[in-house]
Amino acid sequence: MRLLLIEDERELADALSRALSKHGIVTDHTTHLADAFELTRQNSYDAILLDRRLPDGEGLTFIPMLRRTGTDTPVIVLTARNEPLERVEGLDVGADDYLGKPFLVDELMARLRAVLRRPPSLTELQITVGRMVIDPLHLSVTVESTPLDLPRRELLVLAALAKRKDKTVLRSTLEAAVYNYEEEIQSNALDAHISRLRKRLLDAGAGVAVHNIRGVGYLLKEE
Amino acid sequence: MRLLLIEDERELADALSRALSKHGIVTDHTTHLADAFELTRQNSYDAILLDRRLPDGEGLTFIPMLRRTGTDTPVIVLTARNEPLERVEGLDVGADDYLGKPFLVDELMARLRAVLRRPPSLTELQITVGRMVIDPLHLSVTVESTPLDLPRRELLVLAALAKRKDKTVLRSTLEAAVYNYEEEIQSNALDAHISRLRKRLLDAGAGVAVHNIRGVGYLLKEE
DNA sequence: CCGCGAAGATTGCGGCAGCATTACGGGGGA
DNA sequence: TCCCCCGTAATGCTGCCGCAATCTTCGCGG
Numbered sequence: 393m394r395l396l397l398i399e400d401e402r403e404l405a406d407a408l409s410r411a412l413s414k415h416g417i418v419t420d421h422t423t424h425l426a427d428a429f430e431l432t433r434q435n436s437y438d439a440i441l442l443d444r445r446l447p448d449g450e451g452l453t454f455i456p457m458l459r460r461t462g463t464d465t466p467v468i469v470l471t472a473r474n475e476p477l478e479r480v481e482g483l484d485v486g487a488d489d490y491l492g493k494p495f496l497v498d499e500l501m502a503r504l505r506a507v508l509r510r511p512p513s514l515t516e517l518q519i520t521v522g523r524m525v526i527d528p529l530h531l532s533v534t535v536e537s538t539p540l541d542l543p544r545r546e547l548l549v550l551a552a553l554a555k556r557k558d559k560t561v562l563r564s565t566l567e568a569a570v571y572n573y574e575e576e577i578q579s580n581a582l583d584a585h586i587s588r589l590r591k592r593l594l595d596a597g598a599g600v601a602v603h604n605i606r607g608v609g610y611l612l613k614e615e
Numbered sequence: 616m617r618l619l620l621i622e623d624e625r626e627l628a629d630a631l632s633r634a635l636s637k638h639g640i641v642t643d644h645t646t647h648l649a650d651a652f653e654l655t656r657q658n659s660y661d662a663i664l665l666d667r668r669l670p671d672g673e674g675l676t677f678i679p680m681l682r683r684t685g686t687d688t689p690v691i692v693l694t695a696r697n698e699p700l701e702r703v704e705g706l707d708v709g710a711d712d713y714l715g716k717p718f719l720v721d722e723l724m725a726r727l728r729a730v731l732r733r734p735p736s737l738t739e740l741q742i743t744v745g746r747m748v749i750d751p752l753h754l755s756v757t758v759e760s761t762p763l764d765l766p767r768r769e770l771l772v773l774a775a776l777a778k779r780k781d782k783t784v785l786r787s788t789l790e791a792a793v794y795n796y797e798e799e800i801q802s803n804a805l806d807a808h809i810s811r812l813r814k815r816l817l818d819a820g821a822g823v824a825v826h827n828i829r830g831v832g833y834l835l836k837e838e
Numbered sequence: 839c840c841g842c843g844a845a846g847a848t849t850g851c852g853g854c855a856g857c858a859t860t861a862c863g864g865g866g867g868a
Numbered sequence: 869t870c871c872c873c874c875g876t877a878a879t880g881c882t883g884c885c886g887c888a889a890t891c892t893t894c895g896c897g898g
Binding site: 483506556558559560562605613 | 710712725726728729750753754755757760761762764765766767770791792
């Protein structure tokens with residue numbers, strides 16, 4: 393997936409680009425509306441992230457311009473001006489969504505998915521993998537009907553993986569599943585959890601394997 | 616326009632109904648999920664407003680239920696629980712938007728307009744080619760429902776090809792899908808990725824072939 | 839039908855980023 | 869007070885991926 397980011401704060405833009413790249417999203421970045429317009433002509437983006445306050449004008453004016461060229465690429469407006477009335481304004485000129493700064497990258501991702509019309513992920517009540525049954529709502533795990541109690545964080549990781557068993561779960565999704573955004577994470581804590589979780593699953597004979605996809609994330613499958 | 620409002624606070628519900636009626640919107644109101652489900656079967660709504668905390672359960676669980684019946688009516692979640700992570704949760708189970716209480720009716724209106732304006736399924740969320748199913752948003756690939764893990768770059772190439780299956784994808788488009796501006800490329804790295812991807816797809820028996828159109832690009836089709 | 843050049847295919851190599859594992863210690867709960 | 873969770877960081881390793889060399893295929897012109 394490829395995004396166009398129109399944002400004049402270098403620092404934020406860089407951070408965002410880096411964060412998005414972890415989701416496998418390629419980000420083009422520009423600080424000016426004029427350049428942005430040119431870029432949309434040369435490339436086809438899946439979505440556009442648009443700041444309101446830009447060096448060469450109010451970002452919102454970009455949207456009608458874009459629409460007039462027949463492009464219906466979704467636009468998500470990012471801005472510190474997050475008053476209700478301003479949100480109305482943004483949505484009414486044709487933005488698809490409006491996100492106040494500061495925001496979680498994961499919320500951005502979620503809104504991206506929503507905007508791109510991601511179909512609903514069915515949430516099952518109980519998930520069976522290998523010899524293990526997981527109830528992600530109640531956070532309980534049993535192996536062959538004997539309960540397995542895992543530390544909280546490992547449990548969260550496992551639940552997040554189980555919800556999408558046999559499919560990759562992005563690393564950042566796992567981080568979001570385990571940490572809220574006050575708890576910043578500045579080490580390989582997640583890796584450590586994965587490692588310990590693996591060991592515990594092995595000891596319990598759960599019949600599952602946590603598999604890594606380098607640069608993308610992890611996935612849970614039967615072994 | 617006709618809405619379904621699922622909300623257990625009588626007072627808020629009444630006030631909202633009155634306010635919406637001024638905009639020419641007809642509102643059906645119920646306080647329980649069970650009734651709501653019945654109502655969606657009997658009527659066709661333009662959108663659904665959904666509270667999270669309801670007498671008979673968490674409102675979010677309603678969304679997968681609804682989607683499973685094949686209904687893609689937009690759902691806007693209304694709730695006091697407006698923490699970022701909770702918003703992610705809401706959007707990820709298939710809500711189209713999320714609105715924290717208290718909110719302005721005008722903002723609700725704007726979001727309604729935005730949600731109703733969205734073109735139906737801009738990007739498919741799952742693409743099936745041959746024996747393979749690709750989820751370009753979550754970057755996961757399965758062959759006959761067994762996961763296939765591909766390196767990141769090969770994954771991006773495949774996703775780009777799959778999005779336009781049976782159609783040629785320009786070489787430059789592929790490069791754009793895999794690399795951003797900073798990552799310059801001065802070799803046949805893309806060719807190498809294609810080659811390795813082909814091998815992996817063959818080994819996995821994916822039932823697809825990556826064809827080359829000399830001087831133009833590549834295309835993915837079933838074999 | 840043949841030859842030639844350009845584009846593509848394939849493969850080994852090496853650097854290095856990302857991952858796995860583990861030990862350590864602080865901190866909180868029983 | 870003891871135990872275990874869990875964040876941190878050091879260490880070693882794996883395999884992705886950019887690169888380039890070499891071989892193959894394609895298409896065109898004569």
